[in-house]
Amino acid sequence: MILAAETGLKTATLDVKGMKCAGCVSAVERQLSQNQGVKSAQVNLITEIAVIEYQPDAIAPEQLAAKLTAIGFPTQPRSSSTPLSQQNQRLQNQQKERQQQLYRLAIACCLLVFSLIGHLHHIGGPEIPILQSIAFHWTLATLAILFPGRDIFIDGWRGLRHGMPNMNTLVSLGTGSAYIASCLALILPNLGLECFFDEPVMLLGFILLGRTLEAHSRHRAAADLEALTSLQPAVAHLIGSTDDRVGVAIPVEQLRVGEWVRVLPGEKIPVDGEIIQGRTTVDEALLTGESLPVVKEMGDLVIAGSFNLSGAIAVQTRQVGTDTTLAKIIAAVESAQTRKAPVQKIADRVAGYFAYGVMIIALIVLLFWYFWGTKLFPEVLGSTTGHHEMIQSTSPLLLSLKLGISVLVVACPCALGLATPTALLVGTSLAAERGILIKGGDVLETVSQLQTVVFDKTGTLSQGHPEITDCLSFSELNSLEIQQLAAVVESGTNHPLARAILDAVTPPTNLTGEDFQTVAGLGVSARVQGSKIVLGNRQWLAQNGIKIDETIPSIQELLQAGKTVIYLGMEEQLLGAIAFQDRLRPDAQTTVNQLQKLGLEVILLSGDRQEVVTAIANSLGISQFYAQVAPTEKSALIADLQTKEGKIVAMVGDGINDAPALVQANIGIALAGGTEVAMETAGIVLISDRLEDVVQSLHLSLATWQKIRQNLFWALGYNTFAIPIAGGLLLPRWGLAFSPALAAALMAFSSVMVVSNSLLLRRQFPPLTSTQEGKN
16 A cells, blocks of 8 residues: 655555564665665564655565565565455465464474374383384485475575564574584494484474464454454445345445445444445444444444444445445554564564574574583583483584584574564554554653653533523523524624524524624624624624623623633624523543542643633533633643653643644644544544543553563563573583573474463453344
8 A cells, every 4th residue: 555645655564474473574674775765664574564765756565575585585465455355365364374284283293293102212201112213213304394394484584585584584594504414424423423313303493383383363453453344344235226125235335436335234334434325223333432232313424344233324435445444443453563663673673683693692502612612611512311412423523513402402592573563553453443543653652751741721621512591681582582693793703602502592583694703712703684693702892892890790690610702793893691501511520530649740731711610620620621721722721731840741642633632742642533633643533532531542542551561571581591501501401401402492482472462452452332233
């Protein structure tokens, strides 16, 4: 998929195969970034995609894909296909890869079983001459390398040849060294070496078993995103009129904007559109996180992928294919999974040189033990029956070789490479299932440092729909007549207060206005039946010769209650006053309380009057608030919090008027995330427009970041301890070291451990209850 960028750059997504570890990720990013015209490249190991920013006049995605393919990473630009077709392609690739893995693992396990049977006589088992012969074990080792291990050797050699050694390079060097040394011992017995053909067989067997388990865990980690992708139905029922009860079944990707589709009860809605006939309830749980069905009637909008529960409806298409809300959610989640936290970028840089470092350490270990170690600690070459010994040898060369091989295969750059993307994949997918888009690892890291949350008032803490609460009369007109006259004056505007008046009353047919005038921030005026009528705040009426005493008890009472009051006047006479209140969201109080319990400072910003903001802040328990702040001033105020007070700030707004503040904040959190502005400017987007999801998004972000830290701690800690032990650090005093086969098993376990730990996020955030379950 290729998207235009405002800066003249374009963004392209490449599907990259063949990556095995963090070293591969680093190599692919390096290969992409070094091309002229490529500004940035972000690669994800789990989802196997690369997102690049490039100059279209300097290079094309097809050229980059060809270059990666030439060095062993089969790559192709992602087409602008529907989420469903993308998922089908991914599932086919995964199925093929899984079959190949199982095929290789089955062969490796068979060879491993025969190898173990050949050693049963060492533990009192029966002696089987053929299975105990060196020729038989040579055959097993050769078969293991030629068949299940062939792809590992090919990929490892290709990486080394292109200066990009990876995990397969280390495994190939270790396995190949053991095999060649055993062959030399067999061909040249005068060298005094021992044959250990069982090591390559066991080493490859354990590695392939670990990779199969790891792949299974990785597919489970991607299950939530796949569940989102699978929401898109394959077929839609196209109709020519609302009288058509069945329609013609056509592929969804062939639908066009403006066409009509029929959706029956129990079917998924195929497009974003407007209901033009019928009434139903819709399950949007997997799109917005709303667990309860939503009632939809004529004129309401429905989202592609939501589930029609009760009634037959006709829908006019508004968005199809990659323009639907579902497609945008999936694209946003996939993009988020390539945005790395700064700590992961450091880990990737380390992993880029990891294989070189391990090969150097393995060579040092081999030379040390062969030339000095066995002379300094001759006891390590003694009896091979000690119960503490995991590695057996009476030959200095063979002991040195085994220790060097163990270092090669125990090292695990895979764990480093999987640490962030697996947790990020699970966390962002779980968030998307709840109607929350978290836009990357960098957002997660910032959330962990968050100190202050700033809320906009209108449309964020409040519902954004003012309602008339009171109407005072200071003339012979009653309250209804005052509202009707106000409705006549407001009929020429589209201000929120105007809409509130027009929603409450209908302008009388015997009154019409003319010469409308609107002054932003003050009020409106019109001539009605020859008289000039003015409606607005105190300043506006004063400009029109009408002075208002706001100390009048009835007016003062409204102002102290935090209500917005506008005044109606005619010529130089005050006719009345109308009070409005934008009610708080039902979950505003709970949200503020929960944020404060998390130790976060909550601040309120608003362009409204001081009295209104004070009343709302007091009712919510917010001690720091700012009133009469213009949209352009909000970003400056947040900048002051960041620079003068050193705060890490999150801004919560509706993503439209608050866009500058969302950009200025360390994290922008946008409600009503269907707007393009919100999708672009905010780090976290709340699709469902529920205020309580602000807290949920922070909980999910913190939990995901905690998993990333745990995974990196494990990956770095494992390699820090395992490599020295494999190199014989504990051998002289305690007789402890890893055999190559045990080292391979530990390496495989390390990768599985990281992925399994990421999957534990699902226990913290169990799946939402959805009426779709059991129906798809």
